[in-house]
Amino acid sequence: MNGAGRNNSLARAMLGTISVGSVLIAWWLATSLELVKPLILPPPADVWVGFLDIWHGYLNVPFWNHFLASISVMLGGYAMAIAIGVPLGIFMAWNRAVDWVVGPLLQILRPIPPPAWIPLAILWFGIGYAGKIFIVFIAAAVPCILNSYLAIKQTPPELLSSARSLGAKPHTLLFEVAIPSGLPTIMTGLRIALGIAWASIVAAELVVSLAGFGFLIMNGYRNLESNIVFVGMAAVALLGLLMNLVFLRIERALLPWREDQDNG
């Protein structure tokens, strides 16, 4: 079992390296053999120059300004989505009246893709932070609400029966049984929401912004500097990956009863 597990993860790492590596090699070959124009696909060396450009302050804006602009707005909207979405989902699942009042509104709003909110957000909140925080909030709140709702609804009925028979009253059932029992599902929702929050801040910045990774990508496009576009996209990808990894760590630390599989 252990040996097979190790072989599997080795095979996985090898195949992963091969697939990413061959794309990089194909990129390098296609550009150095001049099979495609640099505007369509910039050579790796150009992208490196673009990176140094951005790092030292592309268009006189220091790199960290872009980073802070994107991250701060994203975290603001994400925090709001958690603060409102998680309790809302929980109370909808726990109380039928709340569900019947809020449910239909959510059903109507849910099919609207977050970018479609951008024009309204600008009209309502202007082109500053508030409008973008609103977009991130709208996008990230959906998985927060849905997963919290599901988490509570899926509480095993026998856990609730056991707790009632041990003497638990309704508030104890909610706070000490349903919520901890649903925490893994809620955390999954928060992790999905994190990815969506990141995607939507970049989307909002593409439309309107003076800094941030979306701004970088859009500026590269307007100045026909595809290497800048590439660097912006790569930064978005890497930061997204990093955030997900950090989140997985936090999740594991918060749910030790789940992770710990060893028979000690």
Add this chain to the structure above:
Amino acid sequence: MQNDLSYENVTMRFEGRSGAVQALERFDFQVSSSEFLVIVGPSGCGKSTLLHLTAGLYKPPTGRILLGGSEIREPGPDKAIVFQNFSLFPWKTVHDNIEFGLRINGIPAAEREEQIKRVIRLIGLDGFENHYPRQLSGGMQQRVAIARSFVLKPRTLLMDEPFAALDAQNRQIMQEELVRIWQTQRPTVLFITHSVEEAVFLADRVIVMTRRPGRVKEVIDITQITGENHWRSDPFDEVIRRAEFQDVRSRIWGLVKSEISVRN
């Protein structure tokens, strides 16, 4: 305290999508204080329903159930229920699972620790206080579930096929353990099982129920056969070889089988 149970014309029906199901009909029975009563009967005859009603988790539309002369109206720690799948809180350690009922019933911390220590010793799980349920075998998990109920000194202990998920060896060990634990407090026990051998080994009396809607088909008084020295205090594998045991076992099995085969 008198812990006798008295069922007076208890009826229970469930309204479902595909019509109503009559689970129990005019169930009439008396269980003496501190009796070990085992219930057998075909699947779906209403055994679990009877236990849920006794735990106060449902209310019978007609009829009454009395515990020590007063009607059961709501669930509570005096009527502990133990399920087949243990229903421990997976996010709580052994210690915290057992502590839950004591804490929500307002037992002070110092006394809680004393009680937990005592009951953990009783079930032989010293050293496992900080393990999560996932890290324990099925038999150990069921011991914790029994301890979690038992520590509250219930007047009646309701067990719904508690050992059905265990393998044969563990089942046998748990049967003997249960007898030992039960002897320390002697609550009134209602014990459901599919195993006729288990029923005959453990019970003061065995009830055979009819197929749905469930009623009492026949009552077999084991103590009349064993006399003062009940065979449940002896080793199980020795007891099942005795002729009296085999006789009553096949008689009960015949009664159960007739209820199963009437159907088709």
